[in-house]
Amino acid sequence: MDAIVKLQNVNKVYKGVTKGTKALKDCSLEVKPSSFTSIIGKSGCGKSTLLNAIGGLIEVDSGSICVKGTELTTMTRGERAAFRRNHIGFIFQFFNLLQELTVLENLMIPFDLNQQRVDKEFMDGVLQYLELQDVLKKFPYELSGGEQQRVSIARAIIRKPSIILADEPTGNLDRKNAKQVVSLLRECQRLYSQTIIMVTHDMDLAKKADTMQYMEDGQVMSYETT
């Protein structure tokens, strides 16, 4: 099956004050559709940069990034943003929920921005599955860390993106909630055929993916398939 995400020889240098940091060095990666991939590697090896490049959040210097058959590197920033809104959901370590909005309002932000209609039935199913129906009127600061992360997962899922990019989604959670989040991502993959790419420091959680990619010094070095 064709890869849903394919990077070939991608290079990214962050132009610093003194010298540039090479965050990606001829980095290549292929991800199969509806698969769950984890990316592990030491701090600073380029994991977040790789995820941000796949999600079109940053521009790279050279190489090819093909997502769902579309080349991102030739797009303008606005085109990448539109592509991201249509196809990609992001989950972050610090949840990125707006504290002054209720849970429901947070969930509606992407729909409002995109002037897109909500599939109410689908959304209700996701909320039920993530056990969030009873917290919809609460504010994020009234929720536990695990609940907040479940809200951010719901926000990523309910727009039915084909790809979910999760950057250390369990980094701020205790063991029990961390395991639950990874199980939920697995379920999203199973139920909604979403492709999940998860960056983590946690080897035990990384092993729960179908494919584990190891990054070192700006490159994906190897992979294991279970």
Ligand SMILES: Nc1ncnc2c1ncn2[C@@H]1O[C@H](COP(=O)(O)OP(=O)(O)OP(=O)(O)O)[C@@H](O)[C@H]1O
């Ligand atoms: N915006 C930026 N400006 C300058 N340098 C950056 C920027 N973002 C990342 N870097 C540098 O690029 C390299 C890769 O960073 P990246 O955040 O991708 O690594 P990481 O593997 O995700 O690290 P961690 O596990 O600590 O989150 C690091 O040397 C980092 O200091």
